[in-house]
Amino acid sequence: MANKPTILLYNPQAVFFDMPLALISIGTQVCDAYNVVIIDARVEQDVDGLLQEHINQTVVVGVTSLTGAPLKDAIAFTKKVKGLKGDVPVVWGGWHTSLFPERVLKDVPEIDAAVQGQGEITFKELVHALVHQQDLGEVKGITYRKNGKITKTPPRAMIDMNELPRLNYDLIDVERYFRAKGQRQFDFITSIGCFFRCTFCADPFVFSRKYSGLLPDRVVEDLMYYHDKYQFDDLNFQDETFFTYKDRIIEMSRQLKEKGKPFSWAATMRADQGKRMEFDELKLCKEGGLRRLLIGVESGSQEMMDWLKKDIKLEHVLLCAEWCQQLDLQVIFPFIVGFPNETDESVVASKKIIRQLAMMSPRFETPIFYFKPYPGTQITQDVVAKGEYEMPESIQEWAEFDYVGSRGPWVDEEKYAFFEKYKFYLRLLRQRRTLLRPLVAIAKWRLKRFYFGMPFEKWLYDRSNLSKNLS
Numbered sequence: 139m140a141n142k143p144t145i146l147l148y149n150p151q152a153v154f155f156d157m158p159l160a161l162i163s164i165g166t167q168v169c170d171a172y173n174v175v176i177i178d179a180r181v182e183q184d185v186d187g188l189l190q191e192h193i194n195q196t197v198v199v200g201v202t203s204l205t206g207a208p209l210k211d212a213i214a215f216t217k218k219v220k221g222l223k224g225d226v227p228v229v230w231g232g233w234h235t236s237l238f239p240e241r242v243l244k245d246v247p248e249i250d251a252a253v254q255g256q257g258e259i260t261f262k263e264l265v266h267a268l269v270h271q272q273d274l275g276e277v278k279g280i281t282y283r284k285n286g287k288i289t290k291t292p293p294r295a296m297i298d299m300n301e302l303p304r305l306n307y308d309l310i311d312v313e314r315y316f317r318a319k320g321q322r323q324f325d326f327i328t329s330i331g332c333f334f335r336c337t338f339c340a341d342p343f344v345f346s347r348k349y350s351g352l353l354p355d356r357v358v359e360d361l362m363y364y365h366d367k368y369q370f371d372d373l374n375f376q377d378e379t380f381f382t383y384k385d386r387i388i389e390m391s392r393q394l395k396e397k398g399k400p401f402s403w404a405a406t407m408r409a410d411q412g413k414r415m416e417f418d419e420l421k422l423c424k425e426g427g428l429r430r431l432l433i434g435v436e437s438g439s440q441e442m443m444d445w446l447k448k449d450i451k452l453e454h455v456l457l458c459a460e461w462c463q464q465l466d467l468q469v470i471f472p473f474i475v476g477f478p479n480e481t482d483e484s485v486v487a488s489k490k491i492i493r494q495l496a497m498m499s500p501r502f503e504t505p506i507f508y509f510k511p512y513p514g515t516q517i518t519q520d521v522v523a524k525g526e527y528e529m530p531e532s533i534q535e536w537a538e539f540d541y542v543g544s545r546g547p548w549v550d551e552e553k554y555a556f557f558e559k560y561k562f563y564l565r566l567l568r569q570r571r572t573l574l575r576p577l578v579a580i581a582k583w584r585l586k587r588f589y590f591g592m593p594f595e596k597w598l599y600d601r602s603n604l605s606k607n608l609s
């Protein structure tokens with residue numbers, strides 16, 4: 139390792155602790171020839187110390203980017219790198235860079251090149267070209283500086299994931315992520331991209347509605363290898379649409395069941411994908427370890443769903459919910475309110491379907507988010523074109539953009555106040571601790587009537603130790 143030149147890969151500060159799969163994946167492509175060091179600011183206590191330790195041997199620095207607050211740290215780290223070693227090439231990748239490659243280079247002059255979309259082969263070729271001072275114009279899927287001008291090369295076609303090598307998780311300290319999560323939960327991805335066309339999602343823009351997934355034998359082989367090595371007891375599949383091909387998942391589940399269900403797992407499912415399954419097939423998934431699904435609903439109005447181009451029906455959602463209730467599976471059904479020009483009737487329909495799902499099972503969670511335009515989505519393009527919304531322009535403005543703790547202009551104070559109370563009572567409804575039973579009963583009464591006036595339970599919660607019991 140000491141004789142190899144170093145490639146530094148940086149994951150900026152954020153509020154979640156999923157393993158940095160993108161950095162592990164691109165690092166795997168080059169770790170035979172280089173000493174790959176992943177610095178993850180979410181779990182690393184001494185980022186500056188690690189940077190100082192490795193910078194002199196570093197030949198390329200890679201930084202991942204996520205729209206919002208993590209950009210601020212990514213920019214600061216990039217400037218710090220250039221301050222210590224001005225001639226080392228800095229390459230950015232990730233969602234924000236894929237959406238705004240030219241703007242990223244324009245706003246941060248310390249960045250030398252940007253990778254768009256699937257980055258494994260692109261990064262490997264780019265590293266080779268940078269280290270050997272070759273023409274970057276031969277590398278597909280990048281934006282870079284040439285003679286003082288920002289230049290973009292042709293896009294790279296999606297690579298079949300089965301052609302890529304097994305990820306080298308030894309590039310990170312896996313145990314550190316288990317500790318950060320508070321459980322021995324492993325992160326893995328079996329597919330990339332998405333065939334679907336949801337107008338609030340940037341995936342169609344980044345991956346052009348293309349998809350590639352590992353074969354089930356490969357999935358199980360890799361997972362058993364990692365399980366033997368890292369001894370995890372739960373697995374979080376990070377796929378955008380895990381159940382795209384049901385036969386792939388059924389075969390994987392069958393093999394895991396035969397191996398004694400060595401770990402539990404959670405994944406995403408579209409409601410129409412659930413509709414195309416048989417009940418016994420979903421049961422087999424549970425017997426193979428399935429413990430939780432995330433099924434995006436977004437709206438309780440079929441008209442709104444059609445406008446969002448979700449391509450699912452409410453009856454699909456309810457069928458999935460019925461089956462998951464029978465199988466005692468945990469499900470997260472996310473919703474979004476405050477879409478541009480959303481009618482009162484649509485909001486009422488969402489309130490009702492949220493309540494219906496929440497009442498079906500204490501294992502059903504119905505988180506509610508407020509719509510904010512995300513770059514690269516059809517809705518965003520439309521509201522900006524109509525002059526209804528002004529998007530941030532510079533990367534510095536995007537770094538101040540808050541997706542989690544704020545709401546868009548289509549959510550007024552009255553609507554916001556209602557849904558904040560609604561979300562509180564939905565969380566309270568799921569509690570099963572003896573201490574909270576009286577409050578759960580009150581929550582049911584309120585939710586049935588949509589009456590949240592004089593919310594003394596919330597007042598009591600905010601001023602007591604009950605918050606320790608409510609998550």
